[in-house]
Each structure stands twice: as C-alpha cells, then as structure tokens.
Amino acid sequence: xxxLIIAVIVLAAAPLGLPPFAMTLLTEAxxxxxxxxxxxxxxxxxxxxxxxxxxxxGLGAYTCGDLLLHTTLPLPFAVLAAALASGVIAIxxxxxxxxxxxxxxxxxxxxxxQLLYAVAxxxxxxxxxxxxxxxxxxxxxxxxxxxxxxxxxxxxxxxACLLGAYAFCRSLVQSPFGAVLRGIRENEPKTLSLGYNTRxxxxxxxxxxxxxxxxxxxxxxxxxxxxxxxxxxxxFSGQVLIMVIVGGKGTLIGPILGAxxxxxxxxxxxxYTESWALFFGLIFIGFVTFAPDGIWGLMRRRARV
Amino acid sequence: xxxxxxxxxxxxxxxAAAASLVGGGRSAVAVDPIKIGMPVTLTxxxxxxxxxxxxxxxxxxxxxxxxxxxxxxxxxxxIEDTAGNPSNTVRKAQxxxxxxxxxxxxxxxxxxEALAVAxxxxxxxxxxxxxxxxxxxxxxxxxxxxxxxxxxxxPMGTRAVTLWLRxxxxxxxxxxxxxxxxxxNSMDVFEREAKxxxxxxxxxxxxxxxxKDFSTYITKIRQSGAEGCYLVLAGDDNNAFLSQANQYRLGxxxxxxxxxxxxGSINAVGDAAVGLVGGSRYPATLDNPANKAFVASWQKExxxxxxxxxxxxxxxxxxxxxxIEKAGSIEAAKVRAAMxxxxxxxxxxxxxxxxxxxxxxxxxxxxxxxKKAGMERPVPEVIATYPAKRITPACNKMSYDD
Numbered sequence: 001x002x003x004l005i006i007a008v009i010v011l012a013a014a015p016l017g018l019p020p021f022a023m024t025l026l027t028e029a030x031x032x033x034x035x036x037x038x039x040x041x042x043x044x045x046x047x048x049x050x051x052x053x054x055x056x057x058g059l060g061a062y063t064c065g066d067l068l069l070h071t072t073l074p075l076p077f078a079v080l081a082a083a084l085a086s087g088v089i090a091i092x093x094x095x096x097x098x099x100x101x102x103x104x105x106x107x108x109x110x111x112x113x114q115l116l117y118a119v120a121x122x123x124x125x126x127x128x129x130x131x132x133x134x135x136x137x138x139x140x141x142x143x144x145x146x147x148x149x150x151x152x153x154x155x156x157x158x159x160a161c162l163l164g165a166y167a168f169c170r171s172l173v174q175s176p177f178g179a180v181l182r183g184i185r186e187n188e189p190k191t192l193s194l195g196y197n198t199r200x201x202x203x204x205x206x207x208x209x210x211x212x213x214x215x216x217x218x219x220x221x222x223x224x225x226x227x228x229x230x231x232x233x234x235x236f237s238g239q240v241l242i243m244v245i246v247g248g249k250g251t252l253i254g255p256i257l258g259a260x261x262x263x264x265x266x267x268x269x270x271x272y273t274e275s276w277a278l279f280f281g282l283i284f285i286g287f288v289t290f291a292p293d294g295i296w297g298l299m300r301r302r303a304r305v
Numbered sequence: 306x307x308x309x310x311x312x313x314x315x316x317x318x319x320x321a322a323a324a325s326l327v328g329g330g331r332s333a334v335a336v337d338p339i340k341i342g343m344p345v346t347l348t349x350x351x352x353x354x355x356x357x358x359x360x361x362x363x364x365x366x367x368x369x370x371x372x373x374x375x376x377x378x379x380x381x382x383x384i385e386d387t388a389g390n391p392s393n394t395v396r397k398a399q400x401x402x403x404x405x406x407x408x409x410x411x412x413x414x415x416x417x418e419a420l421a422v423a424x425x426x427x428x429x430x431x432x433x434x435x436x437x438x439x440x441x442x443x444x445x446x447x448x449x450x451x452x453x454x455x456x457x458x459x460p461m462g463t464r465a466v467t468l469w470l471r472x473x474x475x476x477x478x479x480x481x482x483x484x485x486x487x488x489x490n491s492m493d494v495f496e497r498e499a500k501x502x503x504x505x506x507x508x509x510x511x512x513x514x515x516x517k518d519f520s521t522y523i524t525k526i527r528q529s530g531a532e533g534c535y536l537v538l539a540g541d542d543n544n545a546f547l548s549q550a551n552q553y554r555l556g557x558x559x560x561x562x563x564x565x566x567x568x569g570s571i572n573a574v575g576d577a578a579v580g581l582v583g584g585s586r587y588p589a590t591l592d593n594p595a596n597k598a599f600v601a602s603w604q605k606e607x608x609x610x611x612x613x614x615x616x617x618x619x620x621x622x623x624x625x626x627x628x629i630e631k632a633g634s635i636e637a638a639k640v641r642a643a644m645x646x647x648x649x650x651x652x653x654x655x656x657x658x659x660x661x662x663x664x665x666x667x668x669x670x671x672x673x674x675x676k677k678a679g680m681e682r683p684v685p686e687v688i689a690t691y692p693a694k695r696i697t698p699a700c701n702k703m704s705y706d707d
Binding site: 019020024129130131135136228231 | 390391392395396399400403404416417420421423424425447484485486514
C-alpha cells in the first residue's frame with residue numbers, strides 16, 4: 001500500500017521533471033496500462049482469454065473521436081460516453097461469446113474484433129475508412145474548463161481515469177462479485193452448482209472490461225488526435241494480451257507495469273535493431289517459462305525475500 | 306503499441322561533413338543545424354515511392370551542405386520509417402518535434418498520413434511541405450495554415466490526362482483504383498472530367514492496398530467493353546497490375562491510362578509498361594536550365610536519370626529552401642509568410658506558391674511509355690504539356706469549371 005502511494009506521488013509529480021517527449025510516452029503508457037488492466041479482469045480473474053480486446057479500445061476511440069468531431073460535447077463527457085457505449089455494446093458481444101467456452105470463446109472474441117475491423121474499413125462516413133479520423137479536437141469544457149487541452153492537463157486526466165479505474169477494479173475483485181469470478185476461474189461447474197448463474201457473471205465482467213477498455217481507447221483518440229483501423233487490428237489484441245501476461249495476470253497492477261514495460265522495450269529495442277519483435281518474443285518466452293507471475297510477481301518475490 | 310511489429314525505427318543523421326566545414330571555419334562554436342524531419346514510408350506497399358523521395362532529399366541536403374548550408378547552418382535530415390501507417394507517422398513526427406526540436410517536416414508519402422499529421426501542425430508550431438501528397442482535400446477542406454504543397458496534386462495530375470482525353474477519339478472508359486483516399490478521390494475527378502469531355506464512364510473497381518492478384522479485376526475491365534481504362538494505382542500494386550495486364554494482353558484491347566507514369570514501375574515491370582499513357586509529375590526529359598543542371602548532377606552522383614518522385618520531392622525541397630532563405634529563419638510564422646506567394650524557377654519550370662490555398666501552380670505533362678533504340682528500358686516521352694493556369698484548380702477546389 002505504501003508503495004502504491006509513493007507510485008502515485010511520483011506519477012503526479014512527473015510533469016515537473018520530465019521533458020515533453022517523455023510525457024507523451026508516459027501518457028500513452030498509462031492509457032495502455034488502463035487497457036491492459038481492463039483485460040486482466042477477464043483474463044486474470046475469470047480466465048476468459050480474449051483475443052479481441054482491441055475491439056474495446058477501437059470502439060472507445062472511434063466513438064469518442066466521432067463525438068468530438070461532430071458534436072460540441074466537452075472532452076470529459078465524450079470520453080465517458082464512449083466508455084459507456086463500449087460497455088453497452090459489449091453486453092451483446094458477451095452474450096454471443098459466452099455461448100462458447102475455452103478456446104471457442106477466445107476465437108469468438110477474435111472474430112468479433114475482426115468483424116469490427118472490417119466494418120471500420122468500409123464505413124467511411126463514421127470511421128473515415130483507411131484514412132481514419134484525423135484532427136480529433138480536445139474540446140473545452142465543461143464550464144469553459146480548458147485545462148485538459150494542455151499536454152500536462154491531459155496527462156492528469158489520464159492519470160485520474162487510471163487511478164479511478166484501478167480503485168474500482170480493486171473493490172470489484174474484493175467484493176462478493178469478485179469471489180464468484182474467481183470461482184468461475186477455478187471451477188466453473190462447481191460455481192454453477194452452488195447456484196450462481198455463471199453466464200450472467202461472465203457477461204457482466206466482459207461488459208465492465210469493455211467499458212474500461214473503451215475508456216482507454218476514448219482517452220487515446222483525443223490524445224493522438226487520430227484514430228484508424230490499426231486500433232482494431234488483431235495484432236494489437238495480441239500485444240495487449242502479452243502486456244497482461246508479462247506484467248502478471250490476476251494482479252491489476254501487473255498489467256499496468258506490463259504495458260509500460262512493453263512500450264519502453266519497443267522503444268529502446270527498435271533504436272538498435274529492426275527485428276525488435278524477435279527479441280521481445282524471446283523475452284516473452286522467458287517470462288512465461290521462468291516467471292509465470294510476470295513482472296509484478298518478480299517484484300513481490302523480491303520484496304518478500 | 307499499434308505499430309506493426311516489423312516496423313524498424315531507423316534514425317539516419319546526415320549532417321556531419323558540412324557541420325565541421327561551416328562551424329570549424331569561423332569559430333569553435335558548433336553551428337546549430339537546420340533539422341528537417343522526414344517520417345517516410347520505406348517499407349510496405351508504398352516503400353518504393355518513399356525510397357525515391359528520401360533519395361531526393363538526401364541529394365538536395367548534400368548539395369546545400371556542399372555550398373555551406375542554409376543561412377550558414379548545415380541541413381540535417383532526421384529520417385524514420387513509418388511503414389505507411391498513419392498512427393506511426395503522427396507518433397514519429399511528434400517525436401521528431403518534441404525530442405529533436407524539428408520545426409520543418411517533409412517527405413511524408415501517403416495522403417492519409419499527411420491528413421493525419423496536418424491537424425497537429427499548429428500544436429507543434431511546425432511547417433509541413435508536401436513532396437508528393439496528392440489528396441485534393443489537403444489544399445481544400447482539410448487545409449491548415451502550416452501546410453504547403455509545391456508538388457503536383459492528384460486532381461492536377463488527373464487534369465492533365467483529361468485535357469489530353471478531350472482530343473482523343475476514345476469514347477468509353479472504365480477505372481481501377483486503390484481502395485483508399487487517393488484512389489477514390491482521383492477516380493471521382495476522372496469520372497467527372499470524362500463525362501464533361503462527352504465520354505462515357507462505365508464504372509470503376511477498387512482494390513485494397515497490397516493486392517497481389519488482379520485477375521478478377523482484369524476480367525471486369527475486359528468485360529466492361531471500355532476502350533480506355535484509367536488506373537489509380539501506385540507502388541507494388543501498380544507493378545502487379547501492369548505485369549498481370551500484360552499476361553492477359555489487356556493492352557491490346559484497352560488503352561491503359563494512368564494519373565501518373567512512375568519510372569519505378571517501368572523499371573520493375575519492363576516492357577509490360579509499354580503503351581501506357583499518363584500524366585507525369587516530373588519527366589526527367591524536361592527542357593529548362595534548372596532541370597538540365599539537376600539531371601546532370603544527379604547522373605553524376607547516381608549514374609542514372611532522376612525518377613518522377615525524385616524530381617517532384619526535389620522541387621519541394623528547393624521551394625522550402627527558397628522560403629527559408631527569404632524568411633531568414635526557420636520559425637513557422639516567418640517561413641509561412643515567406644512561402645505565401647513565393648515564385649521559384651525549379652526543375653519543372655515556374656512554380657508559384659499561391660497564398661490562398663498553399664498549392665504550387667505549375668505546368669502539367671502527359672507522357673507515353675515507349676521503347677527507344679539504345680535504351681535498356683522503356684522510357685516516358687512527353688506527348689503534351691499544359692500551362693499552369695489550365696492545370697491548377699481554383700483556390701480550395703478539387704474540380705474544374707470547364
């Protein structure tokens with residue numbers, strides 16, 4: 001807990017000491033961290049392996065982008081509305097996907113994400129097709145508030161969303177609802193026989209996870225000023241899954257670290273080699289084999305020793 | 306994150322020699338270089354175009370630095386590969402601005418990358434000088450104050466072809482384009498122009514970027530009964546189409562027209578390109594003093610003629626250079642003021658950067674690919690030249706009134 005407070009203080013003070021480009025990277029890392037954490041609810045706590053979490057991100061990003069481009073909704077409201085929209089759409093997705101279990105569930109999530117990708121590629125009026133949405137503004141407001149239009153102001157918005165989402169997820173997994181999720185993870189038939197409608201719980205967790213993933217996507221598009229079909233691509237879904245596993249699944253904090261680690265490593269490795277993905281692959285194999293608890297697991301083990 | 310994992314992040318810094326020449330001669334203090342950011346597509350479907358553009362920039366930088374630099378400062382190019390992905394392009398450009406202190410951008414290959422970068426220019430306080438971006442919207446509805454286009458735009462390229470079309474005896478036309486902004490945009494313009502010339506436009510098909518097999522498209526073109534087919538394809542897609550069209554002997558039945566004849570694809574497909582008629586943004590055979598000097602020194606350097614995108618990007622570099630010299634600064638506001646109304650005599654002749662929509666007014670050319678004795682490969686030969694006033698659309702417009 002003390003570590004957490006220190007981390008928050010350091011993050012809050014970051015704009016004072018870091019140059020602009022480092023702040024850009026850090027903001028993006030936090031956005032990705034939020035996305036990875038949202039996936040952790042499914043992967044880590046319920047063992048619902050999704051190969052299509054880019055769908056949540058893309059839904060949020062496009063919805064927020066369109067809201068900011070075509071309406072006068074202030075930025076924070078557009079972001080929240082986009083998150084909500086992803087969550088609502090996810091109820092339908094989850095209803096379909098939870099008809100299947102295990103690998104079939106994963107394949108359905110992948111199929112859904114690819115479906116959205118195809119739609120985004122063709123629906124020019126809404127998504128701009130291959131051009132994407134460009135020039136997404138950070139609209140002022142509410143009440144003439146312009147703080148989020150600045151670089152550091154936007155960083156604090158992202159930080160606040162991440163902390164809020166973390167607090168929410170933490171209380172969620174510690175609640176009786178979270179206990180049922182863990183029950184599903186460990187032994188679904190048993191949980192079912194205890195009288196829990198596990199499918200409803202699964203639908204709920206997918207919807208929550210998508211809403212938070214949508215929140216991170218909604219934060220991304222005004223941050224980059226841009227959204228395109230890459231945000232929905234299956235490769236990206238895979239990368240998010242890697243962030244969760246490398247960071248340490250079922251820990252909430254781990255995936256945030258995993259996302260930051262992934263971004264940093266991509267950045268550093270790609271300075272030295274064109275085939276950075278190869279080295280990242282090796283690191284990933286290393287983690288899965290020798291440190292299945294991920295970065296967070298390693299850190300905790302060290303702390304205990 | 307969203308980068309395709311194959312994307313390399315190459316940083317090639319070019320400056321050193323001139324820096325020591327200029328700085329060392331006068332004082333011990335190093336001269337601050339003029340940094341020019343180039344988020345360029347070097348890999349992927351449009352990689353061949355990006356490679357041409359990069360070479361033109363490098364050639365230009367070398368020339369400038371050999372003469373003591375710009376405003377007494379060496380030019381430094383900061384080059385990174387975007388793999389043609391707009392979100393990469395925005396991120397890399399942002400990195401160049403925030404980390405390297407870049408205030409001038411050029412060499413962005415695809416129009417969708419340019420459209421993504423343009424809205425960010427005000428925030429970055431940076432100028433972006435297009436070297437090849439064709440999308441009409443860039444100087445139309447999507448125009449931003451810090452964007453300039455000294456090169457021939459897509460509608461202008463198509464315009465040259467349609468002016469030529471009016472005198473042609475062919476009546477029925479079909480089209481094939483790449484399924485992204487530039488493809489649809491150019492095809493719309495062609496359709497309108499063909500109809501205005503009293504021709505029949507039978508329809509068009511669009512292929513996704515990176516299409517390898519065009520056989521179904523070729524069948525559609527054959528079955529359409531058109532006499533001419535308009536191509537809006539670039540890079541590898543164009544090569545694949547031309548080679549396959551040659552196998553299917555499409556050229557015997559249908560005159561292939563294109564917005565632009567690119568030597569890159571002539572070199573790639575060889576004789577399969579013979580007979581192709583199209584616009585050219587820059588034919589190396591142009592007869593003017595600036596071009597003769599350019600071609601001569603290019604040949605000395607690389608042992609071959611400059612290609613279309615090399616000439617076009619080079620002209621953009623020369624325009625940027627003139628603007629910086631006129632402004633005496635690289636501050637965005639000053640360069641912008643200097644750029645508006647600037648007139649430069651470059652490789653394509655007279656270019657005027659008009660203030661109203663930042664488009665460079667310039668002549669248009671139509672060429673035909675022919676086989677010439679003594680030449681190893683077919684070459685584009687200029688068959689018609691049109692003056693700037695007829696080629697350049699009205700301000701902020703993508704179409705023409707006559």
